[in-house]
């Protein structure tokens with residue numbers, strides 16, 4: 001398949017939509033980003049990459065980090081993890097508090113904020129300190145990207161902490177139900193540091209390969225997860241990766257995927273490739289407007305949906 005021509009065509013077709021989204025201004029450090037930007041990359045199992053747009057530009061991965069922290073938590077706790085976090089879609093916004101109250105402090109899934117904060121708490125328990133939990137997630141992301149240059153943006157992390165009332169409220173609510181072990185500020189601070197990591201679409205499409213290949217990096221041959229764990233992560237991405245727009249994403253794109261409010265989206269074509277798009281303007285559910293459209297065009301043009 002002529003992937004380069006296909007993604008070039010997609011870039012042309014989505015460009016009139018770049019003005020339609022809205023950048024995430026609830027994180028002040030992200031509010032000033034020029035939304036007139038777009039990138040798309042794919043990486044095949046032999047390492048061949050195809051890209052269009054600003055595919056080397058680093059952006060805040062935000063909730064895409066939830067895929068990587070969930071991977072490590074699943075690796076260490078396996079199905080015991082589901083004692084503290086579910087794997088059902090929430091049908092609610094990513095930062096919603098109401099369901100968490102009804103459901104006695106147990107987050108619906110690891111891809112909403114409450115779930116990822118809870119996963120971070122489990123990782124802090126496993127690694128012993130916040131610092132090690134942060135460094136191990138970073139080390140894992142560098143390994144699956146095969147790129148040691150990846151770092152967090154301290155200004156973004158501090159900006160999130162300063163304005164993180166809702167995430168602190170979610171953590172406090174879980175703590176009140178005895179479903180958070182460590183100090184609220186420590187857990188949320190570590191979670192923000194993972195969210196503030198910066199990557200490009202080239203790096204992210206490479207990083208997704210282990211999930212396209214049953215938990216094994218097809219280039220380096222490293223095993224990260226069992227095939228069954230890897231399939232479970234893809235299932236949770238498909239059903240929960242886009243919050244209350246997860247059904248729309250499955251319907252229109254038809255791939256396991258995960259978005260972040262930095263405007264990035266990652267997706268997996270099982271047995272074929274890792275994919276990533278970025279465009280900072282978001283739709284009403286907090287997912288990249290142009291990125292979602294680009295992935296929809298991609299599966300339409302290539303037939304590479306899982307359905």
Ligand SMILES: NC(=O)CC[C@H](N)C(=O)O
Pocket residue numbers: 061062063064094095113160167192195259260261262286
């Ligand atoms: N959807 C997202 O990307 C949200 C992540 C962001 N750090 C937050 O906690 O609000």
